[in-house]
Amino acid sequence: MSAATSFSVNGGTVRVTAPPLKRLADVLREDLGLTGTKIGCNAGDCGACTVLLDGRQVCACMVPLGQAAGRAVTTVEGLAEGGRLSALQAAFQRHGAAQCGICTPGMLLAASDLLARDAAPDEPAVMDALGGVLCRCTGYRKIVEAVLDVAAPQADSEPAAGSAVGARLAKLDGMAMLTGATRFGADAIPADALWLRVVRSPHAAARFAVGDLAPLYDANPGLVRVLSAADLPCNGFGVYPDLKDQPVLADGVVRFRGEAVLALVGEKTALEAIADEAVPVAYEPIAAVVGLDAAMAEGAPLVQADKPGNLLIDGGLRKGDAEAALGSCAARAEGVFETAFVEHAYIEPEAGWARRLGKRLELHVSTQSPYMDRDETANILGLAPEQVRVLPSACGGGFGGKLDLSVQPLIALAAWLLERPVACVYQRPESMASSTKRHPARIRARFGCDAGGILQAVTMNADFDTGAYASWGPTVAVRVPVHATGPYHVPHVSARGRAFFSNAPPAGAFRGFGVPQSAIAHEALMDDLAAQLGLDRLAIRLRNALRPGQATASGQVLQASVGLAPCLEALAPPWSAALADAAAFNKTGGAWRRGVGIGCMWYGIGNTGLPNPSTMALALGRDGALTFYNGAVDIGQGSSTVLSQICADALGLPLGHFQLVVGDTDLTADAGKTSASRQTFVSGKAAQLAGEDLRGQILRLANAGPDAEIALDGTALRVTDGAARHVIELDSLPAAADGTVLRGEGSFDPPTTPLDDNGQGNPYATYGFAAQLAVADVDLALGVTKVRKIVAAHDVGRAINPIQVEGQIHGGIAQGLGLALMEEYIPGQTENLHDYLIPTVGDVPEIEVIVVEDAEPLGPFGAKGVGEPGLIPTAPAILGAIRHATGVRIARVPALPHRLRAAILAQAGPEDDTP
Amino acid sequence: MAGYLRPNSVSEALEALRARRWTVLAGGTDFYPERVGKPLDDDVLDITALDALRGIEARSDHWRIPALTTWSDLLAADLPPLFDGLKRAAKELGGVQIQNVATLSGNLCNASPAADGVPCLLSLGASVELSAVDRVVSLPVARFVLGNRATALGPDQLLTAIVVPKPKARRAYGHFLKLGARRYMVISIAMVAAVAEVADDGTIRAARVAVGACSAMAKRLPDLEAALKDRRFAPGLGEAAVAAHLGSLAPIDDVRGSATYRTDAALTLVRRALDELGARP
Numbered sequence A: 001m002s003a004a005t006s007f008s009v010n011g012g013t014v015r016v017t018a019p020p021l022k023r024l025a026d027v028l029r030e031d032l033g034l035t036g037t038k039i040g041c042n043a044g045d046c047g048a049c050t051v052l053l054d055g056r057q058v059c060a061c062m063v064p065l066g067q068a069a070g071r072a073v074t075t076v077e078g079l080a081e082g083g084r085l086s087a088l089q090a091a092f093q094r095h096g097a098a099q100c101g102i103c104t105p106g107m108l109l110a111a112s113d114l115l116a117r118d119a120a121p122d123e124p125a126v127m128d129a130l131g132g133v134l135c136r137c138t139g140y141r142k143i144v145e146a147v148l149d150v151a152a153p154q155a156d157s158e159p160a161a162g163s164a165v166g167a168r169l170a171k172l173d174g175m176a177m178l179t180g181a182t183r184f185g186a187d188a189i190p191a192d193a194l195w196l197r198v199v200r201s202p203h204a205a206a207r208f209a210v211g212d213l214a215p216l217y218d219a220n221p222g223l224v225r226v227l228s229a230a231d232l233p234c235n236g237f238g239v240y241p242d243l244k245d246q247p248v249l250a251d252g253v254v255r256f257r258g259e260a261v262l263a264l265v266g267e268k269t270a271l272e273a274i275a276d277e278a279v280p281v282a283y284e285p286i287a288a289v290v291g292l293d294a295a296m297a298e299g300a301p302l303v304q305a306d307k308p309g310n311l312l313i314d315g316g317l318r319k320g321d322a323e324a325a326l327g328s329c330a331a332r333a334e335g336v337f338e339t340a341f342v343e344h345a346y347i348e349p350e351a352g353w354a355r356r357l358g359k360r361l362e363l364h365v366s367t368q369s370p371y372m373d374r375d376e377t378a379n380i381l382g383l384a385p386e387q388v389r390v391l392p393s394a395c396g397g398g399f400g401g402k403l404d405l406s407v408q409p410l411i412a413l414a415a416w417l418l419e420r421p422v423a424c425v426y427q428r429p430e431s432m433a434s435s436t437k438r439h440p441a442r443i444r445a446r447f448g449c450d451a452g453g454i455l456q457a458v459t460m461n462a463d464f465d466t467g468a469y470a471s472w473g474p475t476v477a478v479r480v481p482v483h484a485t486g487p488y489h490v491p492h493v494s495a496r497g498r499a500f501f502s503n504a505p506p507a508g509a510f511r512g513f514g515v516p517q518s519a520i521a522h523e524a525l526m527d528d529l530a531a532q533l534g535l536d537r538l539a540i541r542l543r544n545a546l547r548p549g550q551a552t553a554s555g556q557v558l559q560a561s562v563g564l565a566p567c568l569e570a571l572a573p574p575w576s577a578a579l580a581d582a583a584a585f586n587k588t589g590g591a592w593r594r595g596v597g598i599g600c601m602w603y604g605i606g607n608t609g610l611p612n613p614s615t616m617a618l619a620l621g622r623d624g625a626l627t628f629y630n631g632a633v634d635i636g637q638g639s640s641t642v643l644s645q646i647c648a649d650a651l652g653l654p655l656g657h658f659q660l661v662v663g664d665t666d667l668t669a670d671a672g673k674t675s676a677s678r679q680t681f682v683s684g685k686a687a688q689l690a691g692e693d694l695r696g697q698i699l700r701l702a703n704a705g706p707d708a709e710i711a712l713d714g715t716a717l718r719v720t721d722g723a724a725r726h727v728i729e730l731d732s733l734p735a736a737a738d739g740t741v742l743r744g745e746g747s748f749d750p751p752t753t754p755l756d757d758n759g760q761g762n763p764y765a766t767y768g769f770a771a772q773l774a775v776a777d778v779d780l781a782l783g784v785t786k787v788r789k790i791v792a793a794h795d796v797g798r799a800i801n802p803i804q805v806e807g808q809i810h811g812g813i814a815q816g817l818g819l820a821l822m823e824e825y826i827p828g829q830t831e832n833l834h835d836y837l838i839p840t841v842g843d844v845p846e847i848e849v850i851v852v853e854d855a856e857p858l859g860p861f862g863a864k865g866v867g868e869p870g871l872i873p874t875a876p877a878i879l880g881a882i883r884h885a886t887g888v889r890i891a892r893v894p895a896l897p898h899r900l901r902a903a904i905l906a907q908a909g910p911e912d913d914t915p
Numbered sequence B: 001m002a003g004y005l006r007p008n009s010v011s012e013a014l015e016a017l018r019a020r021r022w023t024v025l026a027g028g029t030d031f032y033p034e035r036v037g038k039p040l041d042d043d044v045l046d047i048t049a050l051d052a053l054r055g056i057e058a059r060s061d062h063w064r065i066p067a068l069t070t071w072s073d074l075l076a077a078d079l080p081p082l083f084d085g086l087k088r089a090a091k092e093l094g095g096v097q098i099q100n101v102a103t104l105s106g107n108l109c110n111a112s113p114a115a116d117g118v119p120c121l122l123s124l125g126a127s128v129e130l131s132a133v134d135r136v137v138s139l140p141v142a143r144f145v146l147g148n149r150a151t152a153l154g155p156d157q158l159l160t161a162i163v164v165p166k167p168k169a170r171r172a173y174g175h176f177l178k179l180g181a182r183r184y185m186v187i188s189i190a191m192v193a194a195v196a197e198v199a200d201d202g203t204i205r206a207a208r209v210a211v212g213a214c215s216a217m218a219k220r221l222p223d224l225e226a227a228l229k230d231r232r233f234a235p236g237l238g239e240a241a242v243a244a245h246l247g248s249l250a251p252i253d254d255v256r257g258s259a260t261y262r263t264d265a266a267l268t269l270v271r272r273a274l275d276e277l278g279a280r281p
Ligand SMILES: Cc1cc2nc3c(=O)[nH]c(=O)nc-3n(C[C@@H](O)[C@@H](O)[C@H](O)COP(=O)(O)OP(=O)(O)OC[C@H]3O[C@@H](n4cnc5c(N)ncnc54)[C@H](O)[C@@H]3O)c2cc1C
Pocket: A043, A044, A045, B023, B024, B025, B026, B027, B028, B029, B030, B031, B032, B033, B047, B067, B092, B093, B094, B095, B098, B101, B102, B103, B104, B105, B106, B107, B108, B109, B110, B114, B115, B116, B117, B153, B157, B158, B159, B160, B185, B186, B187, B188
């Protein structure tokens, strides 16, 4: 039933004919083209759809069109005043409050509702107002800062040539995020597109048969095609060339709840009207293998028939003789630590559309890996890679979860077969059920040191539940042994990483590739050793911190940029202050106890012992346009801005001249995946080389020396070399077909060596280091933990853009807090953002970031990565604080209130105040 | 095809309900989340244009909270300290964008075991006004909510108002404590609402304490209420509560918490709620 409804939007009256129950969010996006309003859950849980209704914030996904009648709606598109950003938008831009930008419209509207009532709110009021909007990227702190700072004057800061690196620059792509102009995966779907809906298994393990589809077609004239496994030329994908074990559509057997079984293609409204029960799939459930114990059990059913023992990979590392060395240690600690499946919970569900253009296929998707998407999709469809063009949309959060294929092969197949554009946007529950997860781990580790607290030996046995398909399981199992010791020097190491299949969603890549899990183990054991020897927890870490000239567990001798010691030294004053404060607080008694914890980490930047090149290009056109061809997709972490800063300074022109082409597989070279914290280091270096290459060409043309200054003035390139001045008229130079007259290129592949059979080698060219302290209060009677403060000291080599660096650290901390305290994905039970909890604005504490710049000689201007390091030390630091407060060593995360309370009850009583 | 009706008058709405079956829709915050990825094919009676069902009123012996009262309306309303618990529940329910549209009546009609409104209303001794074309009946909340997602609402009835009796004593205070695993937007693991009516001599004339999320529906604790009666209204009130008072609760294990934990936490929450209540000036 459709009806005409009139209401006002951003000041103008509209009249919409649509069903009155249609969600206002859908009406705004589909009927009015206002795609600035985002949809993250359709259930009130994420707040991405927040708009103002008669001036008050509401979730547009829960307002029926009928209720909008006669009322005034304000969307993000209505915030800018006369083409200029509002003061609030400008404050967001200034503070770097938008990372991926998908939550930004909702945040802006929630904040404007508050500011209309209270022009100078305090922090608690801001938090209350934003409490219903989730952000997975920023850790909220910069958003809160921006709202509190709304009244500050706008500063226009365009850095001069050569001074972009190190500047606190606002994101180049930030403006569009603030006005709602940024197009995410679901935002630019052509009106004539068919839609695709995936039918998914409700069972963790089952055989199935598809029944007669004729009645379904008959009952739904808008249903155009039902795709099944038989339609796929090659029905397997996976991130490893030799491990294409995941079917695009299951073929008679499903191996996890949420696995794709069929794809319905048709008119959007027709697909929406089809009830799940109407699709004839007959399942015959079989015994599911759930959890590591079941997967590893003798004679366990096989999840994949050709994988004996359900084993995906068994990787290891040996240096020295750990057993013997442990035997002679003065102090030894051991423990078993368990983690859960963790969901990426990017606020933008998987989305995209595809179209066929003759013999080519175009994919417009939200992704972290355009080239891999291209090659995988081509492989599945039986096309040559060059026949597929991937044009990434803006990516509303990835964190590793958008490295694997989701909608890509399905929309590609449908568009190819039907020769119509085909779109697919996942609903939140299917996104959660079908996407990859962080690997649940069970880590058994032993640490031993001498009487002075100097580490002698480490053993670690890390078993991972990799779910039904391989995904990035091998990466995790190989990376973790290398990092088993933590960022410490240990002469004797034995470490093993295994991954087992189970009937659960595939565990894949998630910020840190297993290292956050192992950090929980090594940091708890460091605390144990400190306690046994009566040493300060920071002091023992400093004594053991890896230093230049020392060898890692894989035998790699670190040469430079080994900044853990300076991080710990920077942390020492706040550490002492926090311990003193906690002791004073605990003297006052009461239900709450305060604790302080510390976590350290290191993280190898880039792929583990594998090539991982990136190529960047910078072109000057005859029209004077300066275009940066950057294949690294920016998933919110800021690479578009940071790489441009690097490239601009390498070239010697101001950033203002830069035009960006990002991640289009036809126009940009392969920059590799946006993962493993590698883009600043690897692509940044390539960008630097590209800038230098172009600069070299210009200087040669002008016959100028290396210190000459370059200026671009229309089509005139002016080169000043001391007293000598040259003008290069770009429009007089010979041009390529696309108008390019000068083109610089740079490629970088970090020098690494593969690991040998004993896990020895130089798997990474550089490592990030960090130490964080956490202050947390624990309600002993209820087991509730409230993190009060985090101080984070990170060695980033060089902060190309301090705002982005802080933003990455803040966001990582928020995810680390979630890992420690609340996040646990259980198939069928926590499949939405109502039951699966991620931190809200009120859960992320005050964060103080200390940037340590121990330059990496290989990196661009000394920089290395920071994307993942932010998260890794947080959970250990929080767990350390809980332990300091309660005496309980948490062996299983998340430390949900009921688990922590049980642990508190199980142990004798709180330990005393020894630091 | 789904029908949709958004009448302007209560009588029109009640006529519609008599004529056929409708799904009543108010703030939609329970309605829409239940239909993610599912067809919106209900016949919906949208009651949000019934302006007669807005505006809290204080009457001689009761307050009338009409059905369209949102949680934000409650927060903004000028109400005595008796309602402090309900207001606190309002402030902690969902986020502001939920509070702005979600109604207290919808929370009650949805009858989730974790509905924060239910223990509050039990502690207030509230009743519901159920209207049909041919009758208006009043039912205490404890007899309206029958279990997990079950109420006494008839197909032809609309909940038109919640009625809270005025206490006999001049002083009456309410309090509410919610336990969740994060700060905002969280369904309660357990929650407690408590009201004390204080006589002029400073003793408790009547107390009502209810615990939610620990049974199929929120439950009052009559033994505890009896133990509180005639006690001095003063700090330390929590010591009156003992585990046996919570014997009628039947919590379950779920992803939010274990049954054992809920039992244990409920007692802590009850004691704290009473301590904080008794500490009121
Ligand atoms: C993100 C989010 C967070 C939430 N957090 C909390 C929380 O912390 N605590 C909590 O308790 N709840 C929470 N809720 C649920 C809460 O919003 C609802 O219970 C709300 O109060 C219901 O009111 P509504 O007006 O939106 O109801 P609707 O969704 O419109 O209706 C709910 C049900 O009641 C019926 N109904 C509504 N009004 C009437 C009436 N007058 N007569 C007869 N039947 C009626 C409807 O038919 C429907 O079955 C949350 C919801 C969301 C989406």
